[in-house]
Amino acid sequence: MTSLTYSSDQHASIVAQEQRRRLYSFLTIAVVAIIMVSGYTEAESMNSGGFMHGLRQFFDYPGDVIEEAWAAGWAFWGIVWRFIPALIETLNIAATATILGGLFATIFAFLSTRNLDVWPPLIPVSRRLMDIMRAFPELILALFLIFVLGASSVPAMIAVAFHTVGALGKLFSEVNENIDRRPVEGLQAVGAGWLQRLRFGVLPQVLPNYTSYFLMRFEINVRASAILGFVGAGGLGAELRRTIGWGSGEETAALLLLLFLSIMIIDQVSGMVRRSLVSGNLLARKVLV
Amino acid sequence: MRVIELRKAFGSVVAVKGASFDVPGAQMIGIIGRSGAGKSTLLRMINHLTPATSGQILIDDRDILTLRGKDRHAWQRDCAMIFQQFNLVPRLDVLTNVMLGRLNRHGTVRSLLKMFSREDIARALHALERLGIAEQAMQRAEDLSGGQQQRVAIARALSQEPRMILADEPIASLDPMSAQIVMTSLRQIHERDGLTVICNLHTLDTARTYCDRVIGMRAGEIVFDGPAHAVTTDVAREIYGADDSFDEGVTSTSLNDPAKASDAVAYLRPAEAAAGA
Numbered sequence: 356m357t358s359l360t361y362s363s364d365q366h367a368s369i370v371a372q373e374q375r376r377r378l379y380s381f382l383t384i385a386v387v388a389i390i391m392v393s394g395y396t397e398a399e400s401m402n403s404g405g406f407m408h409g410l411r412q413f414f415d416y417p418g419d420v421i422e423e424a425w426a427a428g429w430a431f432w433g434i435v436w437r438f439i440p441a442l443i444e445t446l447n448i449a450a451t452a453t454i455l456g457g458l459f460a461t462i463f464a465f466l467s468t469r470n471l472d473v474w475p476p477l478i479p480v481s482r483r484l485m486d487i488m489r490a491f492p493e494l495i496l497a498l499f500l501i502f503v504l505g506a507s508s509v510p511a512m513i514a515v516a517f518h519t520v521g522a523l524g525k526l527f528s529e530v531n532e533n534i535d536r537r538p539v540e541g542l543q544a545v546g547a548g549w550l551q552r553l554r555f556g557v558l559p560q561v562l563p564n565y566t567s568y569f570l571m572r573f574e575i576n577v578r579a580s581a582i583l584g585f586v587g588a589g590g591l592g593a594e595l596r597r598t599i600g601w602g603s604g605e606e607t608a609a610l611l612l613l614l615f616l617s618i619m620i621i622d623q624v625s626g627m628v629r630r631s632l633v634s635g636n637l638l639a640r641k642v643l644v
Numbered sequence: 645m646r647v648i649e650l651r652k653a654f655g656s657v658v659a660v661k662g663a664s665f666d667v668p669g670a671q672m673i674g675i676i677g678r679s680g681a682g683k684s685t686l687l688r689m690i691n692h693l694t695p696a697t698s699g700q701i702l703i704d705d706r707d708i709l710t711l712r713g714k715d716r717h718a719w720q721r722d723c724a725m726i727f728q729q730f731n732l733v734p735r736l737d738v739l740t741n742v743m744l745g746r747l748n749r750h751g752t753v754r755s756l757l758k759m760f761s762r763e764d765i766a767r768a769l770h771a772l773e774r775l776g777i778a779e780q781a782m783q784r785a786e787d788l789s790g791g792q793q794q795r796v797a798i799a800r801a802l803s804q805e806p807r808m809i810l811a812d813e814p815i816a817s818l819d820p821m822s823a824q825i826v827m828t829s830l831r832q833i834h835e836r837d838g839l840t841v842i843c844n845l846h847t848l849d850t851a852r853t854y855c856d857r858v859i860g861m862r863a864g865e866i867v868f869d870g871p872a873h874a875v876t877t878d879v880a881r882e883i884y885g886a887d888d889s890f891d892e893g894v895t896s897t898s899l900n901d902p903a904k905a906s907d908a909v910a911y912l913r914p915a916e917a918a919a920g921a
Contacts, residue, residue, distance in 0.1 A: 541731030541797075544691050545804060546721035546748035554756045555744055559735040 423604030434609040438594060442613045444508060445590035448580040452512045453573045456519025463520060464527030465553060470536060472549060489521030497583045511588030515576050523572050530564045563632040570625030574618060581614055650699035652685050659685040661864040672834045673842045674851030677861035678884055683844040687810045691725045692716055721748035724801030728813035730793040734786035738796050741785050742768040745803035771799035775829055791822025798829055808840040816846060827854045848880055
């Protein structure tokens with residue numbers, strides 16, 4: 356019977372542990388609830404309008420926008436067509452920023468990875484630089500650059516690219532940390548130089564993941580570039596700011612439709628490319644080695 | 645090649661305690677010993693993958709351990725290395741993997757753009773043909789079996805046009821059939837190209853079958869150095885530090901019994917000599 360008493364002891368301790376775990380979960384939920392309620396009360400007391408009152412009107416504006424778009428009838432698609440150049444400008448800002456940012460991110464990622472025979476003192480330096488670049492919100496940076504360089508798409512592009520270097524560089528360097536060292540060692544034994552080892556030992560291993568993160572970042576950057584239009588960078592954002600300000604519902608609807616569609620298309624295409632990189636036998640897989 | 649008092653310490657642990665041996669001409673040498681006896685460290689020091697703590701390796705009266713930068717890379721090209729885990733680039737095709745053996749002969753810029761010459765391609769294909777895997781040239785290295793991958797690694801070593809080949813446990817992760825193919829290939833390279841081949845092995849019969857000379861290591865020291873046929877059971881016990889219960893038959897991976905295997909090699913050698921002549 357000794358084994359039974361032992362197991363019932365064990366049983367009791369497991370029950371106690373489980374109860375403790377539940378208590379912790381409950382406390383966590385309680386804390387979150389308290390923060391939410393107190394935050395809401397605080398915000399409500401500072402608001403001029405009142406949240407609950409505003410919430411009732413919440414769907415009025417989108418309703419108006421859709422109504423006006425509907426009223427425009429077939430002419431609505433003409434408006435959509437008219438905004439295509441603005442969309443192209445936004446996509447342009449995003450694409451240039453992602454490519455430029457991705458390029459520098461690759462360099463920074465290689466310089467901040469421990470297992471790639473980088474000069475050790477350089478690693479924390481490039482890591483901190485990436486932290487700084489990541490910490491700057493695009494909007495703040497764009498405001499500053501537009502003030503210095505004037506309102507155009509170039510400062511917006513630089514702002515988005517700057518943030519991209521930090522964000523992608525961090526992800527890229529994490530991919531680098533997980534590589535298989537053996538091919539690199541094999542090339543070292545062949546007498547290959549440092550750049551040759553990176554090119555043939557590391558790059559083929561990391562490129563599929565890099566591409567995946569790169570496409571994801573492009574999608575994020577399209578949204579970021581659209582927002583930057585609000586501070587004077589041109590593209591969809593600038594048009595949106597104008598149409599919302601003037602209360603032109605059908606134009607707002609057209610712009611939002613374009614933005615949604617383009618992000619959806621980018622999302623679908625990048626998903627396809629990513630899947631084919633990981634598993635399929637598509638052209639992309641052959642090109643990207 | 646002369647290895648003089650080669651020593652490697654990792655912190656307070658001494659992996660190789662002053663190893664010395666001469667390689668007067670082209671030889672096929674098997675290094676045997678327990679795991680952790682310092683075999684791998686010894687080979688890695690010769691290739692410069694692991695820096696030596698002290699000692700000298702003289703080749704043509706030049707101490708290769710003092711080489712730095714470009715000279716060091718050139719030496720690594722001259723002494724090709726084969727690994728237990730093959731160390732190929734898995735996502736690249738077999739042909740490219742073999743051509744990577746020529747990286748050291750190319751300028752950095754040209755090689756980074758993956759521009760290999762017609763001659764490089766021909767040489768790589770020739771090496772693959774020699775190892776009987778030319779048909780797999782356009783497949784990805786990762787899609788091949790272990791035995792095939794190891795043959796690709798040997799082809800890469802050949803494309804380096806090395807002066808010697810170091811093989812660190814080349815057959816330890818292969819099945820017996822693949823192991824035989826790999827060891828025979830190494831033996832043929834030794835005989836046909838006149839290259840010194842130094843092999844870390846963990847089975848005695850493989851060392852006796854394919855090597856002319858056996859070096860036994862125990863706890864970082866060379867405890868035996870002599871012709872392969874001189875490795876008796878007593879010598880083996882000394883190398884492995886085992887008692888009378890030690891029976892090499894238990895760990896043997898040969899397909900047939902040792903006597904027959906050595907017959908096969910005895911047959912191979914005159915045939916190879918005739919082919920080479």
